[in-house]
Amino acid sequence: QKEVEQNSGPLSVPEGAIASLNCTYSDRGSQSFFWYRQYSGKSPELIMFIYSNGDKEDGRFTAQLNKASQYVSLLIRDSQPSDSATYLCAVITAGANNLFFGTGTRLTVIP
């Protein structure tokens, strides 16, 4: 079973809409959760991290964590064409020193 699973997409939303990206993880003891954005041919860029159950907001981005359901999500409000990218979910599992990445969800924001 993969450590971190994401729907590969593509996910298409119109400009101004809310984009919802989802991620599940297998290790119930996982402690730290991250969302990275990666433009085509570029390196991943950290946009959000969350450790506690609930919501964490940063500008147009909201990360949501539900440890009981082993589920973490990223909401992007007022989506812009510049948000079009692949979004990577990453998790530090219990007892590990490393980030495990999902395969990413490709988001396209249509003008």
Add this chain to the structure above:
Amino acid sequence: EAQVTQNPRYLITVTGKKLTVTCSQNMNHEYMSWYRQDPGLGLRQIYYSMNVEVTDKGDVPEGYKVSRKEKRNFPLILESPSPNQTSLYFCASSTWTGGNYGYTFGSGTRLTVV
């Protein structure tokens, strides 16, 4: 500027010809790591280092070597490259003091082995 610098950005080589991809960070980070990224497989960790002279295998270490003689540098060595090592490689670093473990990534090295 805080950054992770990888070189080269692009490399085409032939099977069996030893190569080194360099990685350097200027943030005094303890932790450094190498990943490869392949379509449909995502980012997979090759090797990581918790500090100087401390290295360990990731998920896909076969065919690779690393060293950590200085805190800032973490080169990736392919002793005898093969076509299945054609990939996009990223170096990353992080401070490991608790709290935010977010990685800073280098710009990537696109390697083609023919």
